[in-house]
Amino acid sequence: MSKELMKGNEAIGEAAIRAGCKLFFGYPITPSTEIVEYLAKYLPKAGGTVLQGEDEVASINMCYGAATTGTRVMTASSSPGFSLKQEGLSFLAAAELPVVIVNVNRVGPGLGGLGPSQADYFQCTKGGGHGGYRQIVLAPSKGQELYDFTLEAFDLADRYRTPVVIMADGFLGQMMEPVELKKPAQAELPAKDWTVGGCRGRAKRKIASYALTNEVGEANNLHWQAKWARMQDTLQRWESFHAEDAEYLIVGFGTCGRIAKSTVLAARRQGLKVGLIRPITLWPFPVKAFADLGGVKGILTVELNFGQMVEDVKLAVECRTPVFSHNRVGGMMPSEGEILRKLGQVFGLAVEV
Amino acid sequence: MQKVFGRPQGLTDLPFHYCPGCTHGIVHRLVGEVLEELDIIGDTIGVAPVGCAGFSLDFFACDFVGAAHGRAQAVATGIKRALPDKIVFTYQGDGDIAAIGTAHAIHVAARGEKITTIMVNNAVFGMTGGQMAPTTIGGQVTTTSPYGRDCALVGAPIDLPKTVATLNGAVYVAACAVDTPKNILQAKKCIKKAFQVQQRGLGYALVSVLSTCPTNWGLSPVDCLKWLQENMMPVYEMGELKMTEEVKAL
Numbered sequence: 001m002s003k004e005l006m007k008g009n010e011a012i013g014e015a016a017i018r019a020g021c022k023l024f025f026g027y028p029i030t031p032s033t034e035i036v037e038y039l040a041k042y043l044p045k046a047g048g049t050v051l052q053g054e055d056e057v058a059s060i061n062m063c064y065g066a067a068t069t070g071t072r073v074m075t076a077s078s079s080p081g082f083s084l085k086q087e088g089l090s091f092l093a094a095a096e097l098p099v100v101i102v103n104v105n106r107v108g109p110g111l112g113g114l115g116p117s118q119a120d121y122f123q124c125t126k127g128g129g130h131g132g133y134r135q136i137v138l139a140p141s142k143g144q145e146l147y148d149f150t151l152e153a154f155d156l157a158d159r160y161r162t163p164v165v166i167m168a169d170g171f172l173g174q175m176m177e178p179v180e181l182k183k184p185a186q187a188e189l190p191a192k193d194w195t196v197g198g199c200r201g202r203a204k205r206k207i208a209s210y211a212l213t214n215e216v217g218e219a220n221n222l223h224w225q226a227k228w229a230r231m232q233d234t235l236q237r238w239e240s241f242h243a244e245d246a247e248y249l250i251v252g253f254g255t256c257g258r259i260a261k262s263t264v265l266a267a268r269r270q271g272l273k274v275g276l277i278r279p280i281t282l283w284p285f286p287v288k289a290f291a292d293l294g295g296v297k298g299i300l301t302v303e304l305n306f307g308q309m310v311e312d313v314k315l316a317v318e319c320r321t322p323v324f325s326h327n328r329v330g331g332m333m334p335s336e337g338e339i340l341r342k343l344g345q346v347f348g349l350a351v352e353v
Numbered sequence: 354m355q356k357v358f359g360r361p362q363g364l365t366d367l368p369f370h371y372c373p374g375c376t377h378g379i380v381h382r383l384v385g386e387v388l389e390e391l392d393i394i395g396d397t398i399g400v401a402p403v404g405c406a407g408f409s410l411d412f413f414a415c416d417f418v419g420a421a422h423g424r425a426q427a428v429a430t431g432i433k434r435a436l437p438d439k440i441v442f443t444y445q446g447d448g449d450i451a452a453i454g455t456a457h458a459i460h461v462a463a464r465g466e467k468i469t470t471i472m473v474n475n476a477v478f479g480m481t482g483g484q485m486a487p488t489t490i491g492g493q494v495t496t497t498s499p500y501g502r503d504c505a506l507v508g509a510p511i512d513l514p515k516t517v518a519t520l521n522g523a524v525y526v527a528a529c530a531v532d533t534p535k536n537i538l539q540a541k542k543c544i545k546k547a548f549q550v551q552q553r554g555l556g557y558a559l560v561s562v563l564s565t566c567p568t569n570w571g572l573s574p575v576d577c578l579k580w581l582q583e584n585m586m587p588v589y590e591m592g593e594l595k596m597t598e599e600v601k602a603l
Contacts (some may be wrong), residue, residue, distance in 0.1 A: 025436055049434055053427070054460035061424040061457075065400070065431025068418045073431070091421050194430070196416035198439050200395025204365070206410045208401070208419025 003178035008146045009076075011040030011179045012102055015150035016074050019184050021100070022048040025062035027055060027081060030114050031170035032104035035076040052191060056081040060088030060101070063275035067097035068207045069263040072154055076102035078170070083128070089163055091128030094209030094224070098157030102148065102166045105304075107331045115331015116171035121308035124167050125206070125283040132221075134228040135280040136164040136235065137178055143177030146184040149234040150279075155187045158232055161194075167282060169304065171255045171333070191237050197351040231284055238279040238286035242268060246275025247295055251313050252280045255336065260302055263339040267304065270352060274343065279294060292318040298347045299323045302334055322346075363388030363542045364415050374567040374574025375451050377405060380473055381412055383541045384444065387548055388415060397440040398432050402449035405479040423454025426461040428469045435574040440551055440582040447488040448478040451513045455487075460512060465522025465556040469547045472513065472559060476585060482581060483569025483590040487511045489585050493567070514561040518595040524556035526595040530563035530586065532578045543593065546603060555599050563589065 006014065013035050016024070024043055026036040040050045048171050053059035066073040077085060081327040082103040092099055105120045107113035122128075124137045136156055138149045146168060153164040196205050211217045239257070243249060243262050252260040257278035267274035277289045290313070298321055307325040314323050324346040328334045337353040344351035360366060363385030373378045388394045397415040401407060403422035410417035420428040423442040433441040443450075448457050450472050461468065466544055477495055478484040485498040488510050492501040502510075525547055529540035543587040547558035563585050565577035572580055 023431070024578075025431065051430070051434060051464075054456050054572070057424070057456055058427040058430075060420065061427035062431035062434070064424075064427035065418065065422070066430075066435040067431070068398075069432055069435040071435040073435075087421055088424075095419075117515065195416055196398045197436055198396040199400065199414075199416050204414055204416055206417040206419070208410055210407055210419050 003180045004248060005176055005222035006143060006179050007034055007174060007176050007351055008143050009104065009145050009173040010038045011147040012150045012166065013042065015147045016100070016183060017043055017046045017048070017074065019151045019154040020179070021072045021074050021154065023071055024048070024057040024075065025053050025066070025073070025074050026050070027053050027077065029078045029269070031106055031173050032076050032078045032102060034173070035102060040216050043209035053232035054340070056084035059329055060085040063099045064095070064097060064204040065094055066110055067092070067096070067099045068196050068326065071213055072101040076100070076104070076106045079108050079117070084119060086129035088122070089135065090127070090131050090133055091209060092163040095130070095207050097163070097207070098161055099163045100166065101151045102168065103164055105167065105169040113331050114170060116169035116304060117167060117331065118169065118254060118256065118304035119308070119329070120184055120244045121282065121303070122166050123146060125285070125312070132181045133224065134200060134231070136160070136231065137167050138164065139167050139280060141254050141258045141278065142172070142173065144173060145181045147179050148182065151182070151184045155185070155189060158189045158192070160227065161186070165332070167205070167254070168231065169255055189227045195286045195309065207278045208266045233282055236284050236286040236288050237280040238289045239280060240289070242275040243275035243277055243279065245273055245295070247297050248257060248272040249275050249296050250302060251275055251299055251309070253282060253309065256302040256304060259334060259336060260339065261280040265341060267351070272351065279292065282309070283316065285316065285339050286310040286315040293317070293320055296321050300339070300343055300346060301325045302339055303327055304333070305329060354539055361385040361389045361423050362410055363394055363414050367411050369412060371594045372568045374565065374577060376531045376564040377473060379537060380540070380562050380564065381409065381470065383537070383544050384471060385413065388542065390545065391548055391552070393432070393440050393548065393552070397442065398436070398599060399442070400429045400443045402443070402445040402448040402511070404449050406446055406473065407480065408445050418495050423449050423452070424457065426454065426457040426466070426468070426470065427450065430461060432519070432540065433466060433468050437467070440548065442468070442471065442548070444471045445462055445473070446479065447472060447474040447476065448486045451487045451511055458517065459520070460561065462517045462520040462523040462557045465524070467551055467554050469551045470559045471544065471571070472561040473564045474561055474589070475564040477566055477569050479569055483566070490588055493584070497561050512589050514594055515590050516561055519557050522557050523595060524597040525550045525558040525600045527593045528561045528591050530581065530585070530591070532563070546600070549603050550600055553603070560590070568580065
């Protein structure tokens with residue numbers, strides 16, 4: 001199949017159309033704006049509608065409304081805008097509504113800057129809104145994965161009746177890469193027998209998350225938790241790269257996972273047994289990837305933040321091996337060389353850079 | 354024995370949870386009657402707010418969705434865009450629509466979103482125990498304006514329907530009250546028209562209904578009606594505030 005040269009954000013838009021997304025509600029913000037622009041141009045031609053909301057709060061709540069009808073729907077934003085969507089995400093998780101949300105991370109905190117960042121890791125994976133909830137978070141690391149994971153996100157959202165977040169960064173969103181425009185998998189999904197749309201010929205339905213009886217509130221939470229536990233068990237995904245015989249593991253996702261790959265190859269050329277675990281699902285975090293640490297003597301996480309995923313790595317590792325973190329922030333990227341140097345420094349290895 | 358009066362089919366048989374003397378029940382009944390008379394119970398999706406009407410989704414016989422505080426109109430927009438042939442309405446209090454939901458209240462009208470909004474205005478945040486709302490009258494005592502609303506300090510009450518009426522996409526805007534049998538009948542006519550506007554796809558329709566809150570106003574139900582007439586009606590412009598030619602022809 002032929003490939004097309006596309007911006008990462010455009011690949012997300014194209015995948016959404018091919019996944020059968022019929023509604024997009026969004027608000028422009030750098031570096032995710034090309035998603036709403038691409039869809040504004042092409043979604044109407046595919047029989048869909050793009051509506052620019054008055055703000056991010058409106059956009060996510062429009063998604064909430066559309067999702068109650070069972071229609072495939074998406075929104076996209078970048079960090080400050082994603083913050084505004086948190087109320088809606090909490091409601092989506094509680095009402096168990098399938099919506100795909102793209103967060104092309106930019107530098108923070110505050111208005112921050114336009115450079116790439118992974119500083120929304122906590123916000124995406126720990127439930128950035130109120131009340132304690134979980135949502136699937138996928139971390140693509142290249143144009144092809146932006147496309148593939150967006151396709152898949154719609155199926156995951158429908159299968160588990162949950163919001164699914166695509167966590168990318170400004171680097172991935174803006175970069176042009178060849179992308180193979182695969183057809184969506186013909187997944188067998190549960191029937192949408194819970195949607196609203198008029199009760200003619202059937203009993204009235206309601207979709208809400210409100211309960212003023214504490215016993216009901218607890219039962220609701222136990223129901224949600226059981227679903228999240230099931231997802232945690234079945235959805236963990238990661239890529240292993242030269243990890244089988246590794247003495248030192250790098251853990252990095254998205255753009256960092258990509259840079260770490262060339263670092264692994266450079267280390268191997270120097271005879272150092274370095275491998276990579278690249279989490280693909282950030283929630284559920286791939287704890288299983290760290291179940292058997294074999295001869296691993298130490299782990300170095302690489303992140304575009306001051307160390308957020310490292311906390312999940314430490315929880316997964318449970319003190320069986322030392323875990324260090326290498327961080328770049330403010331839009332800066334780690335180089336292959338500096339990661340190598342850091343490996344040498346924290347683990348006392350002789351590395352040539 | 355012959356049954357001469359009952360609930361409209363637009364309502365379920367669940368007893369209302371509203372306080373004694375609260376006029377939410379009357380407004381619910383009017384909407385329920387309109388749903389039945391227009392034969393749209395099976396084609397309608399309602400959106401409930403946060404506030405006293407947060408449980409209204411149990412009382413109406415049609416499909417219903419519960420929204421976050423102030424977001425009902427954004428949620429309704431999503432539903433209507435997904436199902437343009439269905440009837441979608443929001444039922445919101447003044448605290449919900451005219452404070453935290455103002456941005457949506459303005460833009461849903463600006464877009465001419467083909468939905469219907471029923472706004473119930475009792476001049477306080479009722480559910481949380483009678484705090485000052487954007488609709489609280491000058492001098493009115495609430496738990497957060499214990500010395501009376503000082504308009505010099507916090508501004509005068511907002512007349513949301515009047516504001517919405519200035520927007521092109523709003524084709525029908527009416528301000529009613531449910532204080533007398535005559536006004537109740539008039540309110541029903543307006544509510545019915547607001548749904549007919551949507552059936553014809555003419556644009557956005559808003560009906561505001563002045564309502565009472567005996568519990569938080571600290572007055573008997575009968576005194577509440579008098580208070581509404583003497584204090585709210587002079588502040589809020591009443592009647593059919595806006596009607597396009599197409600709506601007039603209905």
